[in-house]
Amino acid sequence: MKAHDGMYIDGAWRPAAGTDTIEVVNPVDEQVIGRVPAGTAADVDAAVRAARAAFPAWAATPPAERAARLAALRDILVARKDEIAETVTAELGSPLPFSQAVHAGVPIAVAGSYAELAATYAFEEKVGNSTVYQEPVGVVGAITPWNYPLHQIVAKVAPALAAGCTVVLKPAEDTPLTAQLFAETVAEAGIPAGVFNLVTGLGPVAGQALAEHPDVDLVSFTGSTAVGKRIGATAGAAVKRVALELGGKSANVILPSADLAKAVGVGVANVMSNSGQTCSAWTRMLVHTAQYDEAVELAAAAAERYGDRIGPVVNAKQQSRVRSYIDKGVTEGARLVVGGPESPREQGYFVSPTVFADVTPEMTIAQEEIFGPVLSIIRYEDEADALRIANGTVYGLAGAVWAGDETEAVAFARRLDTGQVDINGGRFNPLAPFGGYKQSGVGRELGAHGLSEYLQTKSLQF
Numbered sequence: 001m002k003a004h005d006g007m008y009i010d011g012a013w014r015p016a017a018g019t020d021t022i023e024v025v026n027p028v029d030e031q032v033i034g035r036v037p038a039g040t041a042a043d044v045d046a047a048v049r050a051a052r053a054a055f056p057a058w059a060a061t062p063p064a065e066r067a068a069r070l071a072a073l074r075d076i077l078v079a080r081k082d083e084i085a086e087t088v089t090a091e092l093g094s095p096l097p098f099s100q101a102v103h104a105g106v107p108i109a110v111a112g113s114y115a116e117l118a119a120t121y122a123f124e125e126k127v128g129n130s131t132v133y134q135e136p137v138g139v140v141g142a143i144t145p146w147n148y149p150l151h152q153i154v155a156k157v158a159p160a161l162a163a164g165c166t167v168v169l170k171p172a173e174d175t176p177l178t179a180q181l182f183a184e185t186v187a188e189a190g191i192p193a194g195v196f197n198l199v200t201g202l203g204p205v206a207g208q209a210l211a212e213h214p215d216v217d218l219v220s221f222t223g224s225t226a227v228g229k230r231i232g233a234t235a236g237a238a239v240k241r242v243a244l245e246l247g248g249k250s251a252n253v254i255l256p257s258a259d260l261a262k263a264v265g266v267g268v269a270n271v272m273s274n275s276g277q278t279c280s281a282w283t284r285m286l287v288h289t290a291q292y293d294e295a296v297e298l299a300a301a302a303a304e305r306y307g308d309r310i311g312p313v314v315n316a317k318q319q320s321r322v323r324s325y326i327d328k329g330v331t332e333g334a335r336l337v338v339g340g341p342e343s344p345r346e347q348g349y350f351v352s353p354t355v356f357a358d359v360t361p362e363m364t365i366a367q368e369e370i371f372g373p374v375l376s377i378i379r380y381e382d383e384a385d386a387l388r389i390a391n392g393t394v395y396g397l398a399g400a401v402w403a404g405d406e407t408e409a410v411a412f413a414r415r416l417d418t419g420q421v422d423i424n425g426g427r428f429n430p431l432a433p434f435g436g437y438k439q440s441g442v443g444r445e446l447g448a449h450g451l452s453e454y455l456q457t458k459s460l461q462f
C-alpha cells in the first residue's frame, strides 16, 4: 500500500520532526502494509502555524469559490473511489463491497452536500436594524477514529472548509493511509496551501498536542467517551469551542404492532455491519415478552447467515476487548444463542457474529459499548418498561423504533433521549444532523447543523 513518509503541511509533504513511525496492519492477515510517521508536538505546531497563516485569505474567499473547491474535491473522491475502497479494506479489513458502497460512497455524498451548502447557506441575515454575519470560527483541530476512516474525516473537514475555517487533522493511528489519500485529493482539488493539514501520530502524543494547542480555536473530536471527556475538559479550561461525537449503546425498540421479521432482520444487519464497529449501532434489541422467543429465533437465524461474510475487527486489542465482553455476558447469566468468544479463524482479528438472549438491562453487555458484532436481546413487559430500558444508559446517540404505523412509532421516538431515530427502517440521510444526547456528545455533524458548528455570530446595528 502506498504510504507517505511525511506530513501534509502548508500544501506539501514535509519530513516529520521526529523519526518514530507507526506500522499499519491489515486486520485480515495481520501483515504490515505500510508505515507512517508518528507526529510530535513540533509537527502539530508547524501544521497549526500553516493553518493560522492560511486562515485570513480562506475566510475571505467568497462562499461560491469555497463551494467550487468542495465540488472539485467531491469529483476527485468519485474519480478515486476504487482506490479509497481498497485502502480502507486494507487497513480496516471491511469486505470490499461494503468499502465501495459505504466507506467510499458516503463521503462522496457528504462532500457533495457541503459543496451545495457552501453555495446556498445564508452567511448573512437581517434582524430588525441589525445585520447578522456567520463568520468562521478559525483554526480547527480535527481528531478522528478508525471505524469509518474517510467518513469521519469528511464529516469534519468539508463543513469546516465550507464555513471558511482552516484545519489540522490528526486521524486514527490504525487507518492513516486513508487520511493520506484524502490529503492527496485536497491538493488535487486546488484547495490553497495551509487550508488543510495532516499530522499522523498517536492519540496521547499528536492528538493531545493538537487538543491543547493554544492557537487552535475549535477542537472537533470523534472517538471514545473517555478521551472525549478529557478533550472537553481541556477545551473548557481554555474557553475554546469543542464538538464531541462519542460512544453509543442504542436501542432498537420493536413495538408489538411491528413487522417482527423485518424489524429483527434489519436490526441484526445494523449491528453486524462494519463488524459492529459503528457508534450508532442498535446493539440492544428490545422485544415485547409475547414475541420474545420468536424474535430470538429470527435473530439467531439472521446472525448465522452472516457467518463468514463478516470482516475482522480493527486490531488485536479490539478483538480481545470484544471477546472479554462476550465472556462477561456469559458470566453475568445472559444466554449465548449464536457465536461466542472463540476466534472463528486462526489468522486475523475476527470475532463471530454473536447474539445474546435473556439479557437484563443492568448487565454490562447492555450498558457498555462493545464495538463488535454483538447483539443483546432484552425483554420488555409494556411500553413504559420499553421506554425506561431504552433510556436507561449514559448514552443517547441513535436508535430505531418499529410499529404498525408511523404515528405510533413517532410518538415513542419523541420520548427517547437520543439524537437520531430511524422509523420503521428509515434510510440514512446525509443532510440530517447526527450527534448525541447525554454522554454521547456535544454538537452535531452533517447538513446545515454540522456547518453551523464551524461558525460564530457577529451582529452589526444600524
Ligand code: NAD
Pocket: 143, 144, 145, 146, 147, 148, 170, 171, 172, 173, 201, 202, 203, 204, 205, 206, 207, 208, 209, 211, 222, 223, 224, 225, 227, 228, 230, 231, 244, 245, 246, 247, 248, 278, 279, 369, 371, 397, 436, 440, 441
Ligand atoms: P479513541 O478515543 O481511542 O480514539 C479516537 C481518536 O482520538 C484517535 O485519533 C486517537 O488517536 C485520538 N486520541 C486518543 N487519545 C487521545 C488523547 N489523549 N488526546 C487526543 N486525542 C486522542 O477511540 P477509538 O477507539 O479510535 O474509536 C472508537 C470509539 O469512537 C468508540 O467509543 C465509538 O463509539 C466512538 N465513535 C463515535 C462516533 C460518533 O459519531 N459519535 C463515531 C465513530 C466512533
